[in-house]
Amino acid sequence: MIKVNYIESDGTQREVEVEEGVNLMDAALDNLVPGIDGDCGGVCACATCHVHVDGAWIDKLAPMDATEDAMLELTDERDKSSRLCCQLKASPELDGIIVRTPAGQH
Amino acid sequence: MTETAVIVGGGQAGAQAAVSLRQGGFTGRVVLIGDEPVLPYQRPPLSKTYLAGELAKERLFIKPAAFYDKINVERILGKTVSAIDSRQQVISLSSGQCLSYQHLILATGGRVRQLDCPGAGHPRVHYLRTLADVEAMQSEFTAGARMVVIGGGYVGLETAAVAVKHGLNVTLLVARPTPLGRVTSPEVGKFFEDVHRQAGVTLCCNTGVSAIEDDAGDGQVAAVVTDSGYRVLADVVVVGIGLLPNVELAESAGVACDDGITVDEYGRTSVGNIYAAGDCANHPNPIYGRRLRLESVQNAVDQGKTVAATICGKDKPYAQVPWFWSDQYDLKLQTAGINSGYDQALVRGDIASRSFAVFYLREGRLLAVDAINRPAEFVAARNILSKGLSVSAERLQDESIPAKALADQTDPLVTENTAPESAQLSAQSGVQKRSQSNAIKHDRVA
Numbered sequence: 001m002i003k004v005n006y007i008e009s010d011g012t013q014r015e016v017e018v019e020e021g022v023n024l025m026d027a028a029l030d031n032l033v034p035g036i037d038g039d040c041g042g043v044c045a046c047a048t049c050h051v052h053v054d055g056a057w058i059d060k061l062a063p064m065d066a067t068e069d070a071m072l073e074l075t076d077e078r079d080k081s082s083r084l085c086c087q088l089k090a091s092p093e094l095d096g097i098i099v100r101t102p103a104g105q106h
Numbered sequence: 107m108t109e110t111a112v113i114v115g116g117g118q119a120g121a122q123a124a125v126s127l128r129q130g131g132f133t134g135r136v137v138l139i140g141d142e143p144v145l146p147y148q149r150p151p152l153s154k155t156y157l158a159g160e161l162a163k164e165r166l167f168i169k170p171a172a173f174y175d176k177i178n179v180e181r182i183l184g185k186t187v188s189a190i191d192s193r194q195q196v197i198s199l200s201s202g203q204c205l206s207y208q209h210l211i212l213a214t215g216g217r218v219r220q221l222d223c224p225g226a227g228h229p230r231v232h233y234l235r236t237l238a239d240v241e242a243m244q245s246e247f248t249a250g251a252r253m254v255v256i257g258g259g260y261v262g263l264e265t266a267a268v269a270v271k272h273g274l275n276v277t278l279l280v281a282r283p284t285p286l287g288r289v290t291s292p293e294v295g296k297f298f299e300d301v302h303r304q305a306g307v308t309l310c311c312n313t314g315v316s317a318i319e320d321d322a323g324d325g326q327v328a329a330v331v332t333d334s335g336y337r338v339l340a341d342v343v344v345v346g347i348g349l350l351p352n353v354e355l356a357e358s359a360g361v362a363c364d365d366g367i368t369v370d371e372y373g374r375t376s377v378g379n380i381y382a383a384g385d386c387a388n389h390p391n392p393i394y395g396r397r398l399r400l401e402s403v404q405n406a407v408d409q410g411k412t413v414a415a416t417i418c419g420k421d422k423p424y425a426q427v428p429w430f431w432s433d434q435y436d437l438k439l440q441t442a443g444i445n446s447g448y449d450q451a452l453v454r455g456d457i458a459s460r461s462f463a464v465f466y467l468r469e470g471r472l473l474a475v476d477a478i479n480r481p482a483e484f485v486a487a488r489n490i491l492s493k494g495l496s497v498s499a500e501r502l503q504d505e506s507i508p509a510k511a512l513a514d515q516t517d518p519l520v521t522e523n524t525a526p527e528s529a530q531l532s533a534q535s536g537v538q539k540r541s542q543s544n545a546i547k548h549d550r551v552a
Contacts, residue, residue: 026165032173039407041148041165043155045431045440046404067438070481073510074488 002095006033006051009103018090024099025049025086035101042086047074050105052081053088054098061088077102109134111417112197112205114187114355115213116140118148118403119384121168122410123211128177130418136179137205142236143184145171150403152240153264153346154433157247158272166237190359192377209417212356212367212375212382213410216349216401221256225318230328231343234261246342249273254330254340256315258285260432261346263298266307267434269344277308277338279330281347284311288348289430289441291451294464294476298434301460305435310336318343349401351386364388366399371423373413381416383409392425393491394444394473404429427491429484436460440484443474443491452503454483463487463509465502472497482509489513 001017004024016031018024028036028049040046044067053061058081064072068087072078085099111127113120116138124138140146147166155161174181182199189198190210198204218233220226232243247253251274255266258280266278282288284295285302302309314333321327321339330338353363362368362376366388373381373389384406388399405428412424432439437460448466455462463483466474475487486509490497495516501507
């Protein structure tokens with residue numbers, strides 16, 4: 001189990017425990033975190049699970065593949081910290097990670 | 107009396123409508139009625155990762171039960187709605203229960219088109235639409251088993267891909283000259299035909315089924331008889347030959363239907379306070395200037411949002427670019443738009459490399475793309491279509507221009523904007539054009 005902090009655009013923070021190997025989109029869904037829809041079920045096809053990853057954690061993430069990179073272009077608020085959280089799997093080095101949900105997804 | 111919104115149908119559109127009603131500020135009762143005994147779930151994985159045993163059942167559900175509790179959505183599951191009294195605004199369940207509504211959303215989806223030939227009821231013949239369908243065939247889905255897949259659409263191809271990877275001996279029977287004949291071009295269909303053959307699927311095109319026989323009289327092995335006279339033995343048969351929209355309930359209540367339940371751009375049907383969304387709904391699409399009935403997650407989600415917005419008094423016309431995806435082997439097919447009526451198919455990239463896109467144009471204007479392991483082209487096409495841009499055929503095919511930049515320069519000949527740096531202007535003119543066509547469409551619908 002690792003701790004993941006989801007921060008909504010209005011500042012609401014939720015710390016949830018996530019089993020290793022579970023992706024942060026499913027974890028958000030399981031824990032009723034708003035602002036993360038995951039319409040395609042986590043196959044990187046819809047770009048509705050966009051998050052901004054807190055700076056300290058970006059380098060600890062597995063690099064994004066071409067599909068994720070392309071799909072992020074469909075989001076309005078893309079920046080260097082943007083990821084699709086269906087592609088981020090919980091692992092020990094991500095314990096304590098902070099991700100923010102963009103306003104446009106609420 | 108509390109205002110009540112009743113949603114008939116517990117699929118993707120119904121679930122979305124429930125969530126969006128709450129997000130839109132609807133404070134009355136929300137009742138979601140589904141005829142399957144489970145919470146709304148995602149159907150796409152049924153012929154992909156779930157069939158492959160790679161996805162846990164809990165992961166199929168769109169939201170956990172606790173979520174619906176939290177947003178106060180009542181669920182009536184495993185029950186069917188037998189009648190609508192639109193005058194009294196009351197629905198009746200087959201259990202005898204009645205419910206009053208102020209808003210009624212029909213998200214009744216579709217049912218599989220059944221095989222219509224002698225012997226079609228053989229116990230080894232299965233369909234793939236529901237969780238129960240997958241569970242019913244699971245014991246027969248074992249390595250070494252002989253499987254015949256009837257139908258060369260998404261479901262048939264995905265099922266064949268999963269099965270052959272799982273060690274089954276798969277024969278795929280396709281009625282049309284190429285697979286995916288209803289939704290794509292012969293070029294892309296031929297590509298998938300080759301892919302499946304290389305993966306070990308025995309694939310026969312132009313092949314219909316004339317009968318299913320019971321091979322040994324014990325119900326264990328089906329013999330699929332083709333119209334060309336072959337007899338293929340199968341331990342398991344999977345039929346994927348399309349979907350029929352569930353319109354009967356709507357029709358019996360006097361709601362206008364024509365290939366689905368007819369709705370306007372706000373999801374309203376011909377009867378007051380009754381709305382429809384998802385696979386069952388036939389909507390006016392401003393991008394294509396005609397009516398469409400779409401069977402997709404995108405459409406279910408977006409129309410669920412549309413009807414909820416209408417009920418919440420935040421009317422927002424539905425004007426989405428349709429999109430679809432299919433996962434087969436190492437290939438991700440992403441389609442944006444509808445290619446129907448195209449007069450030009452442009453291949454970007456090399457088909458043999460298994461990473462290419464086919465753009466479909468009519469009179470020089472983009473209609474759709476099929477992107478195979480080319481997500482950037484898929485995204486570019488969605489942007490071009492949603493903004494109503496014109497990008498020249500030469501540009502679309504020019505691989506020296508990154509896909510991301512395809513929409514940066516629009517075609518002056520088509521957009522009437524001659525300044526090359528006028529992408530912004532062109533985008534605006536595209537939007538104006540769209541809103542004009544919207545208005546025309548609106549008039550026509552009204």
